[in-house]
Amino acid sequence: MKLPFSKKTISTDALKIEEILNRSVDKVYPSKDDLKKVLLSGKRITIYVGIDPTADYVHMGHSTNYLILERFHKLGHRIIVLVGDFTAMIGDPTDKTSARVQLSKEQIKKNLTSFKKQIGKILDFNDRSNPIDFKFNSKWLSKLSFEQLIDISSNFTVQQMIERDMFQKRLSEKKPLYVHEFFYPLMQGYDSVALGVDIEMGGTDQTFNMLAGRTLVKRYLNKEKFVISTTLLTNPVTGEKLMSKSLGTGVGLNESSDSMFGKIMALADEGVVQTFIDCTRLTMEEIQKKKDRLANGVNPKEIKLELACEVVRMYHGEVAANKAMANWENTFSKGNNPDEVETVLVEDGEMVASVLIRAGLVASKSEWRRLVEQGGIHNTTSDDLVIKDEKEIIKDGMTIRVGKRKFVKIQVKK
Numbered sequence: 001m002k003l004p005f006s007k008k009t010i011s012t013d014a015l016k017i018e019e020i021l022n023r024s025v026d027k028v029y030p031s032k033d034d035l036k037k038v039l040l041s042g043k044r045i046t047i048y049v050g051i052d053p054t055a056d057y058v059h060m061g062h063s064t065n066y067l068i069l070e071r072f073h074k075l076g077h078r079i080i081v082l083v084g085d086f087t088a089m090i091g092d093p094t095d096k097t098s099a100r101v102q103l104s105k106e107q108i109k110k111n112l113t114s115f116k117k118q119i120g121k122i123l124d125f126n127d128r129s130n131p132i133d134f135k136f137n138s139k140w141l142s143k144l145s146f147e148q149l150i151d152i153s154s155n156f157t158v159q160q161m162i163e164r165d166m167f168q169k170r171l172s173e174k175k176p177l178y179v180h181e182f183f184y185p186l187m188q189g190y191d192s193v194a195l196g197v198d199i200e201m202g203g204t205d206q207t208f209n210m211l212a213g214r215t216l217v218k219r220y221l222n223k224e225k226f227v228i229s230t231t232l233l234t235n236p237v238t239g240e241k242l243m244s245k246s247l248g249t250g251v252g253l254n255e256s257s258d259s260m261f262g263k264i265m266a267l268a269d270e271g272v273v274q275t276f277i278d279c280t281r282l283t284m285e286e287i288q289k290k291k292d293r294l295a296n297g298v299n300p301k302e303i304k305l306e307l308a309c310e311v312v313r314m315y316h317g318e319v320a321a322n323k324a325m326a327n328w329e330n331t332f333s334k335g336n337n338p339d340e341v342e343t344v345l346v347e348d349g350e351m352v353a354s355v356l357i358r359a360g361l362v363a364s365k366s367e368w369r370r371l372v373e374q375g376g377i378h379n380t381t382s383d384d385l386v387i388k389d390e391k392e393i394i395k396d397g398m399t400i401r402v403g404k405r406k407f408v409k410i411q412v413k414k
Contacts, residue, residue, distance in 0.1 A: 010042045010076040020071050024064050024278045026204050029211065029227040035199075038226075039075075047072050047199035047228075048080035050137070050191060051115075052088040053108050058118040059250035060311070061233045061243030064278040065201055066122040068230065073123065079132045080195060081119055083112065086138035087191075090184045118253040121315050140194040141187055152186050155215055161185075164208060189213035193220045201228040233278050235268050242271050257316040261324035264308040269300035272307055280310050343409040352377070352392040352400065355410065361402045376403050 017039045021032050028035050038045060049065045051058065066081075073079045088108050116125065116134055125132050144152075161167065161182050170177050189212035192200055197217075200210045210227040217225040233242045243250030251263045267275065273294070276287045290303050305325065313321040344359050356362040362371065369390055371377050377387040378401040387400075396412040 010044050011074070012040050012042050013075070014040070016071065016075060019284070020068060020075075023284065024068060024231050026229045026231050027207075029214065029229075030224070035226050035228075038198075044077055045198040046078040046080065046196065047201060048082050048191075048195055048197050049201050050082040050084050050087075050188065051119075052084040053112045053115060054088055056110065056113065057252035057254050058115065059243045059252050060275070060279045061203075061241070061250055063122060063253065064230055064233065065203070066119055067279070067281065068201060068228075070123055073127075073130060073132065076130060078130070079123070080197065081116075081123065081132065081134050082191060082195070083115060083134070083136050084188070084191075085112065085136045086141040087184060087187050090180055090187065114254060121253055135195070137187070137191050137194070141190065144190070149183075149186075152190055152216065155219055156186065156212065158182075185209040185212040189216045192217050192225055196221065197225065199226040199228060201230060203232045204229045205232060231274075231278060233271070233274060235271050236274065237268070237270050242267060242275070251311070253315060257312050257320040257324040258327055260315065261308045261312050261321075261328050264311055265304055265328060267304070269304065272300060272304050276307055276310070280307070280314065282310065342407070343411050345411055345413050346394055348396075348412045350394050352387065352394055353390065355394055356400065356402060356408070359408055361400075361406045361408055371402065377401070380407070 017036060020039070021028065021036060025032075047069065049069055051062060069079050069081075085108050089105070119125075123132055125134065162171065162177075167177055185208055188206075188209040192213035193216050200213055202210055207227070207229045210229070214225045214227055217223060234240060235242060251260055255263070264275075273287065273291050276282060276290060277284070280287075290306065294300060294303055308328070309321045309325055312324050316324075342359075344355060346355050353362070353365065353368045356377075357364065357368065362368045368377075372387060372390050375386045375388075379385045379387055380399045380401050394410045394412070396410065399407060399409045401407050
C-alpha cells in the first residue's frame with residue numbers, strides 16, 4: 001500500500017526551492033546551503049509558524065509567512081500553524097521598550113474567534129491530501145511542571161537575555177524589566193520541541209526566540225532545527241513597520257474590500273514594491289516589470305492602484321476588487337462619498353465628538369480637538385463643509401469624514 005506522503009510525493013523543483021529560500025527571506029540558520037540540500041533531497045520536512053492572538057485580526061505583515069508556508073505546502077511538506085494562546089498571556093517583549101499588557105484567557109478566546117478563517121484565506125485547510133495542522137501551545141505549555149521549567153531555563157544565561165537591545169534600553173532608562181518576560185523565548189523555544197519540527201519561520205524580530213528553540217531542539221531531541229527569518233514589511237526610508245498589531249496599524253485580512261483598498265492606497269509610495277514581494281502571489285518577474293516602470297517615471301499612484309487591486313483580489317475576488325477601485329476613485333479622485341458607509345445610531349442632541357470617539361474614528365477628546373483645529377473633520381453632506389466647532393451637534397442623515405478616508409453616516413434613533 002502506498003503511503004500518502006512517500007518520497008515521490010515531495011517536489012524537488014529547483015526553481016521553486018530557490019524562491020522559497022530567497023523571496024522575503026532575510027537569513028537561514030545555520031545556512032541556506034544546508035537547507036537547500038535537505039529540500040533537494042526529497043525528504044519530507046515539518047515547518048511551523050507561530051502567531052499570538054494579541055489582536056482579533058491577522059494583518060498583511062503576517063501574510064508574508066503564510067505565503068511562504070503555502071510554497072512549502074505545494075512542494076508536499078508538512079505545515080503547522082501554531083497559535084500562541086498560552087504565550088500571549090506572557091506577552092512577547094520583542095522590540096518593546098515597556099512590558100506588554102498580559103492578556104486574560106477571555107481576551108485571548110475573543111481574539112481567536114476568526115483566526116483560522118483569516119489564515120485560511122491563504123492556506124488551504126481543506127486539503128485532505130496534505131492536511132495543514134492548526135494547533136495551540138497551551139496544550140503542552142500549561143502542563144509543564146516547575147521542575148521542567150527549571151530544566152528548560154538551565155539552557156540559557158541571564159547575560160543572554162539582558163543583552164537584547166530592548167532590555168538594554170529599558171535598563172538604561174531605568175524602566176521595569178520583569179522576570180516573566182524572560183520566560184517568553186523559553187516557552188516559544190519549547191514549542192519546537194513539543195512539535196518536533198525541522199523548521200521554524202518568523203520575522204527578523206523573532207530571531208532570538210526562534211534560535212532559543214534551536215538550542216532546545218538540539219538538547220531534547222538531538223537534532224538540527226532550521227530557522228528562517230523573514231523580512232519585515234517596513235518603510236525603506238523611515239524604517240518604521242508598515243504593519244503592526246501593537247501600534248494598531250496595518251491592513252487586516254478580515255477587513256472589507258473597500259477598507260483594504262483604501263488602506264493600501266494610503267501606504268507610503270516607497271513601500272509598494274516590497275509589499276508586492278512580501279504580500280502577493282505575483283511572480284518576481286512580474287514584480288520586476290513594475291519596479292522598472294517606476295524607475296522609468298511612471299506615477300507611483302498607478303503602481304499602487306495595481307497593488308491594491310491585486311491584494312483585494314486575493315482576499316475578496318475579482319468583482320470586489322474592481323468595485324473597490326471604482327469606489328475609491330469615485331470617493332478620492334472625484335471628491336464624492338463612498339457607496340458604502342457605516343451607519344451609526346445615535347441619540348438626538350449628541351455632539352459629533354462623542355459619536356466619533358464611540359465609533360472608533362477618533363481616539364480621544366484631545367485628538368478630536370487637534371483634528372478640528374487642523375480642519376480634519378468634514379460634513380460631506382454639506383458640500384464637504386469643514387467642522388470648526390468642537391461642540392458641533394449631530395444632524396440626522398449627515399455623513400462625516402475624518403481625515404482623508406474615514407467616513408460614518410449618522411442616523412438618529414427614532
